[in-house]
């Protein structure tokens with residue numbers, strides 16, 4: 001519904017960008033002359049502008065994949081160009097005498113900036129950083145003084161993230177020599193069919209090594225839905241897509257915790273929550289924090305995976321010591337990352353807690369109690385990948 005409401009705005013902003021870029025092009029081609037350029041530009045612009053819709057309506061094919069990837073890049077390019085064009089127009093209000101050379105020069109600068117941002121963003125999106133956190137939980141953990149937890153979230157496997165990204169992530173996880181690996185949702189990007197080489201990806205995920213294994217919970221995008229410009233068009237029930245997603249995890253040796261809590265090695269608990277958004281869409285009820293942890297011996301550490309970082313208070317009151325989440329993507333891109341980071345620590349208990357929201361395709365957030373004596377140290381490695389422009 002929101003997509004339908006926003007569609008006229010998208011069209012209007014596209015029209016504005018088209019007009020501005022066309023004016024610039026008109027000035028330029030006045031200099032270099034080829035008249036057919038105008039016609040070609042019109043066609044090219046609107047095919048690209050409508051690439052989201054074209055990819056949405058095309059049947060599954062190579063052409064549809066090309067349009068989908070094009071539209072994903074276009075979203076970034078569009079907002080970057082729109083922002084710069086609007087800034088240029090604002091600056092233009094203060095320039096009393098504008099001639100065509102100023103417009104031509106401004107256009108060249110905007111085009112160059114968009115190109116630089118796009119190339120930089122594309123390279124940056126494929127780079128993986130890790131962030132280390134040391135979190136101390138004030139509970140004894142049988143036989144262990146330290147637990148190394150690798151947290152990964154928001155892989156969004158699909159058109160723009162695939163085998164090569166998974167290979168890098170698996171390599172980094174294994175280099176960290178974790179005891180436990182948690183994948184906190186949004187493993188897929190709504191369309192299972194978008195995953196290229198699923199057999200190779202499941203083989204790769206199966207190479208993750210840790211003492212206690214790899215566990216996952218679902219995120220809001222781990223559901224078979226059609227997606228248009230980031231907006232999903234829902235389903236009322238679990239689809240074949242969902243089953244394929246689950247089967248891929250299972251074949252990779254990844255254990256799905258879908259509103260389940262398990263005791264690991266008799267030492268600590270790990271719970272995985274249903275994603276609230278996915279549960280609502282497919283008509284399932286998500287267990288409350290108290291219900292989920294009701295059978296836990298709260299003298300042992302309790303770790304919870306919950307894709308969306310919320311319900312800290314309820315989780316804390318139910319006995320959770322650590323909440324591992326993803327979803328925020330660190331505000332996606334600048335300046336969205338600013339309010340996301342300013343949100344700072346969230347409160348998990350009355351004492352204190354830490355929260356870290358990370359960037360990008362693989363991101364995570366973490367909440368935990370701060371140190372007290374005789375405590376167990378949970379070292380969390382969070383993989384950080386900035387998003388595509």
Ligand SMILES: [Fe+2]
Nearest residue numbers: 186219220327
């Ligand atoms: Fe999410």
